[in-house]
Amino acid sequence: xxxxxxxGALAQWVLLELxxxxxxxxxxxxxxxxxxxxxxxxxxxPVLIVGHHILYGKVVQLEKPFAVLVxxxxxxxxxxxxxxxxxxxxxxxKTKLLFKTRPKPIITHVPKKV
Amino acid sequence: xxxxxxxxxEHAVLCSKDKTYDMKIADTxxxxxxxxxCKTPEELNADPxxxxxxxxxxAGYSKNYWELRRCRPKLKKLRKLLMEDPYEGPDSQKDQTxxxxxxxxxxxxxxxxxxEEEILHQLQVIDACNIxxxxxxxxxxxxxxxxxxxxQLIDSESWPLSKVPLCAxxxxxxxxxxxxxxxxxxxxxxxxxxxxxxEVFFEMREDKICRAIAQMLLQNAVKFNLSEFEEVWQQSxxxxxxxxxxxxxxxxxxxKSSRPETIFLLKVEDLPEDNQERFNSLFGxxxxxxxxxxxxxxxxxxxxxxxxxxxxxxxARSSMxxxxxxxxxxxxxx
Numbered sequence: 468x469x470x471x472x473x474x475g476a477l478a479q480w481v482l483l484e485l486x487x488x489x490x491x492x493x494x495x496x497x498x499x500x501x502x503x504x505x506x507x508x509x510x511x512x513p514v515l516i517v518g519h520h521i522l523y524g525k526v527v528q529l530e531k532p533f534a535v536l537v538x539x540x541x542x543x544x545x546x547x548x549x550x551x552x553x554x555x556x557x558x559x560x561k562t563k564l565l566f567k568t569r570p571k572p573i574i575t576h577v578p579k580k581v
Numbered sequence: 582x583x584x585x586x587x588x589x590x591e592h593a594v595l596c597s598k599d600k601t602y603d604m605k606i607a608d609t610x611x612x613x614x615x616x617x618x619c620k621t622p623e624e625l626n627a628d629p630x631x632x633x634x635x636x637x638x639x640a641g642y643s644k645n646y647w648e649l650r651r652c653r654p655k656l657k658k659l660r661k662l663l664m665e666d667p668y669e670g671p672d673s674q675k676d677q678t679x680x681x682x683x684x685x686x687x688x689x690x691x692x693x694x695x696x697e698e699e700i701l702h703q704l705q706v707i708d709a710c711n712i713x714x715x716x717x718x719x720x721x722x723x724x725x726x727x728x729x730x731x732x733q734l735i736d737s738e739s740w741p742l743s744k745v746p747l748c749a750x751x752x753x754x755x756x757x758x759x760x761x762x763x764x765x766x767x768x769x770x771x772x773x774x775x776x777x778x779x780e781v782f783f784e785m786r787e788d789k790i791c792r793a794i795a796q797m798l799l800q801n802a803v804k805f806n807l808s809e810f811e812e813v814w815q816q817s818x819x820x821x822x823x824x825x826x827x828x829x830x831x832x833x834x835x836x837k838s839s840r841p842e843t844i845f846l847l848k849v850e851d852l853p854e855d856n857q858e859r860f861n862s863l864f865g866x867x868x869x870x871x872x873x874x875x876x877x878x879x880x881x882x883x884x885x886x887x888x889x890x891x892x893x894x895x896x897a898r899s900s901m902x903x904x905x906x907x908x909x910x911x912x913x914x915x
Contacts, residue, residue, distance in 0.1 A: 480640070481619035485612045489642075502614075502639060511622030526621060533646065535615060554585075562621055567611075 477556065480535060482563035483515075485522075492518065505564075513564045520570035526562060533560040586694045595649055599698035602649040614642045653884060654695030656703045657854040660718070662692065663709060667720035671759055683715040708769040712761075719765075725797050727766040728790070730754050732819045735785070742821055745771060747781040788828045791818050795829055796846065804845035807835060830877035834867075849878050856882050860896040864910035869900075871907055 483505075491500050503517035515522045536554040585604070587593040595602045617640050666682035684692070686701075693700050709716045719727075734753055735745055747767060751760045767773070770790055771783030794817050799805065815824045826835065831849040835842060847866065853859045863870065863878055876889050883892060893899070897908040 478617060480615050480617045481621065483614040483616055483619075483639070485614065486610070487612070489612055489614075497642075505619075505637075507622040507625060511626075513622075531648075558615075558617065560615065563613075564619075 478558040480558040480560050482529075482533065482560050484563050484565045484567075486567050489517075513566075515564075515566055516573070517570065519573050521573050522566045522570045523568055524564050524566035527565050529561055529563055534558075535560065584690075586691070588692070591655075591694060594652065594655070594694045596694075596696040599696050601652055601654040601695050601699060603652040605648045605650070606645050607648045608645045610644070612642055612644060613646070615640045651885065653882070654693075654699040654703070655854065656693065656695055656699065657850070659689065659693050659695075659700065659703055660707055660850060662689070663707075663716060663718040666717075668710075668712060668717035668723065669720045670723045670726075670762070673723075683717070685714055686716065689716065708765075710761075710765045721796070721800075724766070724769075725793065727758060727762055728770060728793065730757060731763070731766055731770075732790070736820055742787070742819070743784045745783045745785060747773075747783065785819075787822045791822055791824045792828045792832060794818050795824070796832060796848075799833055799844070799846040804836070804843045807842040807844045810844050831880075834874065847878075849881065852878065856892070856896060860910065864897075869902060869907040869909045870897075871905060875908060 489497065489502065491497055503515055506514045506516070508514060511526060513524045513526060515524060534556050535558040537557045539553045539555060582598075584596045585593055586596055593604045595604050616637050619637050620635070662682075662684055689700055689704075690697060695703070704716060707718060709718050711717075731745070731750060731754070734740075734750060735742065738749070738753075740746070745767065747764065750767065751763050754763050767783045770793070771785045773781060773783055775781055791814075795814055798810065798814060798817065811824070811826075818824055829844075832846065833844050834847045835844050852862050859879065859882060863875065867874075872889070872893065875893075879889060879892055883889060893908055896911065898911050899906055899908050901907070
């Protein structure tokens, strides 16, 4: 059962779409790690800096928006007589930042001669 | 509210109040990260004061998501469930203690993969009636018995077919059958209206009555000689009603290739619900179909804004036979 939770307008989230995988720098969890910095140019182009790489993306209005559902309650094994789970619509996503170009390494010091 | 419905062996569907959607999981090789409160360039431009560092947390990520596609409600199961225990009338000899095959509205909502409105509408379409809280479909013989009581009464009272009074029917027939069942049969086979004096009348539906009587005749044999059938059929319907073969669309099929021509029972509701299976079944019954003949048997497969022509293009192959366009299967039928 999906149901709108709470009062007021639904939260609007943004989707960040990256090609490939994101891995933490050292061994460890992604949770609580810093992904990187997000900037926008004057023209509104999103720029993502991850580690020493830079990615250029674009803002895309989703043709089919997403709803974020959070499951609550319900038994671990679904059964016709047991409690039924609820899904609460927590947020809507209408925009995504799509990064599909190859990350470029940021080189700040280029030696003049080897 | 939205509801996800389906048993373990069914594909899940999502239902709103009046629509049904197939649910599919879509995979992507990309990473989708959700960022609550992340601002778009437009939002930042609109609020120049907020040009400091904003710490945002990524709430989570996923590589798959559910996609919804509007689909036809899966209603064949509804009839199947109700046919487990058709209602044979209050005098039925059936063991009334075996109540496990009876379904309330709540039961149906959790078992049928369709929205509530679609389910309630279908219950009306199949002339189901709610008896003591359970939805029941009438046993066909019992249904014909009730219909016969009414048509005999109409005849003996010389009422016009377009003005059959509810009260008088219940009064005259109440000793034979429960009043609710008399009213139910009138609702199933007539159009209810109220006159200026506030009295309830029914305009009897000629096509539906003729069709039911045809079913009654056809269900007793594999097939009938067409001209013999047409004669008996016309004689069997109430005085003042005219039988026509087009009343039997989706119920019976005429075989024009046999000598003499024959007719046999083929009910669309007995055929598979899935598109490909439906076409396989139809082509198994007859190798080549004209569009006129096949349309009543595939009409219900059309999705919103889809035509019969589009279905035929997708699932059949056309050819010409004696100057007439016919359709056959795209693949060999075993």
